[in-house]
């Protein structure tokens with residue numbers, strides 16, 4: 307199967323503290339090196355521009371990313387959640403990022419936007435006004451068909467390290483890679499269920515320290531599973547991806563599950579074979595998870611809908 311690999315929230319992933327010895331620059335550098343070692347090129351990073359306001363030195367991360375042959379797209383300035391803000395606030399945030407990221411986005415083969423948490427608008431008014439703004443700025447919206455909750459795996463891994471359980475922390479790495487293989491297969495199947503044909507998958511990872519520990523194993527395993535990595539533009543050629551932003555919802559779901567939900571179908575977010583594994587990871591992550599807020603709090607229901615409350 308083919309997959310376009312993407313990275314969200316460069317240059318600084320805001321929701322997690324980095325472990326000692328890691329910095330946003332070192333995490334990005336290790337991901338760039340892993341992509342290079344594994345021959346994965348032309349990867350889109352959907353970037354937030356707020357770090358450029360707080361520390362202009364962080365621009366170096368985006369410079370290095372583009373110098374390594376990868377691309378930058380717009381993921382808003384401050385990562386507002388469309389469930390929580392007005393269309394005007396959101397559109398302003400998009401425009402701020404549009405201006406601040408322009409020096410990198412202008413070098414990309416495609417103008418790409420990704421909604422924070424893939425939230426397209428929880429009211430019709432927001433959905434329409436945000437879509438109109440993105441269209442006016444000539445953005446292609448890139449959905450996500452596979453994400454891997456690596457932000458929770460990162461918390462679980464750090465919690466195990468902090469509590470002296472180094473062996474368990476190490477074991478988490480191969481458990482993650484096994485789970486990723488299952489999630490990719492699960493998502494390919496749900497895409498086929500929803501759209502009636504195989505899609506070029508769109509995978510997503512965030513720049514967290516845990517991923518830098520497992521990146522080589524991650525790519526090796528996906529290659530072994532028959533995955534080949536292709537440009538995002540190749541994925542977005544499929545008309546199946548034209549449904550981004552077409553439904554009103556407050557749900558945190560991957561693309562195909564959101565399209566299915568608009569049609570009244572609730573599909574499993576994670577492979578049934580790995581629910582117990584993920585429940586344990588979420589449990590281990592709990593001490594390091596920040597308090598939830600807004601609609602995500604209300605969405606926190608017992609399993610299985612609890613996945614929708616896992617904020618990346």
Ligand SMILES: [Zn+2]
Pocket residue numbers: 314315381385422423
């Ligand atoms: Zn994001």
